[in-house]
Ligand SMILES: Cc1cc2nc3c(=O)[nH]c(=O)nc-3n(C[C@H](O)[C@H](O)[C@H](O)COP(=O)(O)OP(=O)(O)OC[C@H]3O[C@@H](n4cnc5c(N)ncnc54)[C@H](O)[C@@H]3O)c2cc1C
């Protein structure tokens with residue numbers, strides 16, 4: 356009897372749960388669904404990456420002798436949805452059962468659970484993560500405050516990564532305080548490693564160029580790896596050229612340098628071309644064999660073993676309500692500059708320009724430039740969350756939403772982050788070279804030449820004083836605000852409002 360095994364576009368791992376115990380005669384179904392490419396208008400490069408990686412994966416399975424029923428986006432009879440294609444495939448193959456790996460999005464899982472195909476459906480856990488959703492729920496149960504750091508320590512103990520017996524390597528769990536340096540001119544950033552497009556990718560580039568011309572983002576240069584082999588090469592290059600400096604310059608930003616010392620592997624991890632475990636083990640080996648220092652390796656592993664697992668746990672425990680959170684009652688429409696990049700704020704233009712060109716920007720640009728601005732401006736969480744889901748090649752809701760609602764926009768009221776990630780222009784100036792070539796003056800607090808981040812920062816604190824004043828991590832700025840008279844506060848608020856009201860919206 357035939358088993359039909361569905362593989363989704365972010366499940367491109369040979370060992371993914373649905374592909375285990377394959378038997379002779381089984382059929383693997385892969386679907387390019389229009390609904391998934393357009394429910395938000397994804398960046399063109401993100402669509403190329405996913406479709407090309409899917410087509411390459413299907414070829415690899417076929418090369419093993421596996422039967423793959425692959426439905427292309429432009430196949431005449433493609434119904435446009437995964438469930439529609441599953442129904443058609445059940446009629447074609449008459450399987451005794453359908454097996455799939457649990458999808459990474461709440462909406463899609465709910466659809467599958469409600470689906471009646473007339474045959475048994477088995478939805479297997481996605482065990483490519485270090486912690487199952489049950490493991491995270493068990494950790495979270497009964498805790499008053501969830502903090503990534505404590506979850507991460509348990510993960511270190513459970514995986515034995517960077518452990519010396521029951522103690523953390525180097526005697527410390529966290530080397531964050533060593534990891535906040537600005538990029539000096541004397542330090543050379545490694546060359547970004549891009550991959551030339553092969554025939555399959557060229558065909559997809561053409562398809563996407565024609566079909567999704569009105570989507571955000573440039574199609575070229577398309578440099579992402581689309582096979583596991585190339586993703587492993589990208590990882591090796593990162594480990595050799597960038598990891599030793601990853602920690603020290605983790606928060607640094609520089610004009611014309613989107614990648615700095617970051618790995619740019621998140622699309623590969625999220626689509627399944629690389630697994631989190633192999634990446635962490637490979638990074639740990641660099642420390643053990645003394646090719647990379649502990650602050651770099653610990654900082655890197657924490658992102659994957661800590662943050663990546665943590666946000667996934669939060670997502671599955673808190674959805675669907677999590678998507679509706681808006682603790683700060685933010686309602687401003689997303690300014691048009693997020694799409695056009697057309698702004699005099701050099702930091703914003705740089706972050707959005709890199710995003711347009713590469714479908715990538717590194718964490719601090721997402722958090723402290725575009726995220727910070729949206730938070731200070733009071734942009735509605737749903738609108739900024741959709742922007743992040745659209746524009747990055749690595750964006751899948753399970754990882755994007757908690758990063759936006761929780762870490763970046765404080766929409767969950769502090770469940771994920773202990774304080775809102777806000778800053779004035781001073782932080783951006785400290786961590787980048789952006790302010791030197793900006794029309795605004797980062798040192799000025801008010802007036803037409805003043806850096807907008809400065810008055811927006813204080814206006815935000817004034818606006819949310821009732822909610823945030825008692826937060827110990829914001830004690831310092833609120834002490835400063837106590838010394839301001841009401842007239843000063845009103846003037847700063849008015850300047851911020853006037854600036855924001857002057858921004859075009861769609
Ligand atoms: C507002 C906002 C939105 C984000 N949206 C996404 C998203 O849609 N998809 C996504 O994968 N990451 C997202 N992140 C997290 C992070 O910015 C990216 O994972 C990272 O920039 C990817 O680039 P990299 O591979 O060079 O990462 P590196 O800095 O080299 O880090 C290595 C790996 O650690 C993991 N990682 C690092 N930080 C995080 C984090 N906060 N959450 C989860 N994993 C993390 C990623 O898998 C990354 O590849 C978001 C962060 C913010 C602040």
Ligand code: SF4
Nearest residue numbers: 700702780790793806
């Ligand atoms: S001066 Fe302000 S707006 Fe300009 S780059 Fe610096 S932080 Fe950004």
